[in-house]
Amino acid sequence: MESKNVVVTHKVGLHARPAAQFVELASQFPCEIQVRNLTREGKKSANAKSMLLLLSLGVSSGHEIEITTTGEGEGEALQALVDLIESNFGE
């Protein structure tokens, strides 16, 4: 299991297009991926491959999230997702 915290700086937060990009990328990896919104006291954990569950975390611009990957290729998956967020979703 690997885990990393990252701040979502995209002005829309983890909604709309960035959320779609995030979910689509996560879905490419075989391992299990969970996300928690630390800024909202992160008790709830959502499956990163589910748009519906991810949206309910309400990750807005400036929020910090914790991404946890477990299983095959967990390191690769984690890095890819962190890169996506840190590159401001390629914008």
Place this chain on the structure above:
Amino acid sequence: MTTEIALKGIGASAGTAIGPIFLFKSPELTVPDKPPESVEQEKTRFLEACERAKADLEQIREKLENATDAETADIFRAHINIVDDPALREGVFAEVGEGRNAEQALSQSVEQFARQFEAMDDEYFAARAADVRDVGRRLLGQLLGVTFRGFDELAEASIVVAHDLGPSETASLDPELVLALCTSEGGLTSHTAILARTLGIPAVVGVGEQLLPMAAEHELLALDGAEGTLIFNPSAEARDAAEARRKAEETRMQELLVHADEPAQTAEGRRIEVAANVGDVTSAQNALEFGAEGIGLLRTEFLFLQDTTPPDEEKQVAIYREIFQTMEDRPVIVRTLDIGGDKPPGYIDFPDEMNPFLGWRAIRLCLDQPDLLVTQLRSILRAAAGHNVRIMFPMISSVEELRAAKDLVEEAKSGLVSEGLEYGSDVSVGIMIETPSAALLGRELAAECDFFSIGTNDLTQYTVAVDRTNQRVAQLYNPLHPAVLRLIKQTIDAAHEANTWVGMCGELAGMKEAIPILLGMGLDEFSMTASLIPAAKSLLRQLTDQEAQAAAEAVLTLATGSEIETFMTEFLEAYE
């Protein structure tokens, strides 16, 4: 069907259209009761429905992306994500495991997610609930083998006929291919009506039950959006008449557009400012094409309803700046946040209100949540540097409120000064006159602010005590109500006595029946939907101050709406 048949509805957006019907069908999807064959089979049915739905959605999305409509394509991308969503699949499989058929399982799961989103009492999530239900309908359609027909099948310029049209449905509409809109449901303030007016295409709504049975795919329909009349299978005569009207309107609009960029000056040469009411960056850009000389009303709600938290200062500064840059040095009046309990953002705790329109909204809400307003004021001030910007407060109902709001402007400014941030130092501050109390306190309020903008829509509702969306009494809503006209006159006089200028951003400003009266009363600025600007300027150029004043004086002696209507109809005969 070959007989010519006429129907009547509500004329929601003026203009004549004649063309083939495109029937937008939202099919009746009933969840069947039949017991499932086997758990495995229902799961397979669901997955296959997902595959087919996804294929359709991919096609639509690709078409939109090729048409470079990325924003609308994004909506479909989100829909694809929902179809693929593992949480949705888990939910459906769980229900199927309990013995339900795929349709039932799907409906249950979709409703569960939709309700979860709705429970967040937030516009952003309300839209997500709509998305989930949209996808749910599409999947249900696939399971039931019912063709789900959206606008992606619209291939030729047509008149769209539907039971009703909502935002998620019209999202995929290509305005180039739509000649007019026509719905069984709806009124003047429904989505269809507003969309049609924004796009500048004719629309007839509220036609009733008879509409759909009458409308056959591809058959010809002649529609008059001003009168609200429909002619199915028009005879050769009716066809020619409609086509002639349509051509005349088109020519007229072209003529008006030629001079739209020029200022509107009365016959004596007095310059009247004509501006646009806009609600986002796109409509601001659009407004210039119609000759807008400024923005008389920039609605800022769009910024506050997009997300689960309020927009931060940097985001607001960026957007305001984009709009101000689009308008260059033309004046832009920014209205501070005007929201309430009818459309609540989730990050504000709204009380349950019996009367949200008489309740905690607009400036009242903002004065109770000063951080929200101060952030907005700071953002407007910062973006205003180098531009011609004015701030306007909505729903002011007393002098105390105006003073409290102005204090917050000072607070915003001193914050910026102490932080060494650049901002527009000559931003004037005004108010909307939309409550009767503000209109009656015109003199006192004018002494304490830089300008007024009369919001006739709400002013009329509050003054006549009528909810224009209430079908039972909507006919009482008369923008040219004698009482409202007297209040407007009183307001303008009071403001001018204090050397304060008065504009108007309510619908009345764009109405040809009202323009001469308003000019005669001394209105300094007219702000309206962009597409109405060319005609408004054209009329203003033909009027003399004398004629306008005479019209205003005459109208103010009339006691009834119908007398005023008759008078203005006659008056306008002399002008084209």
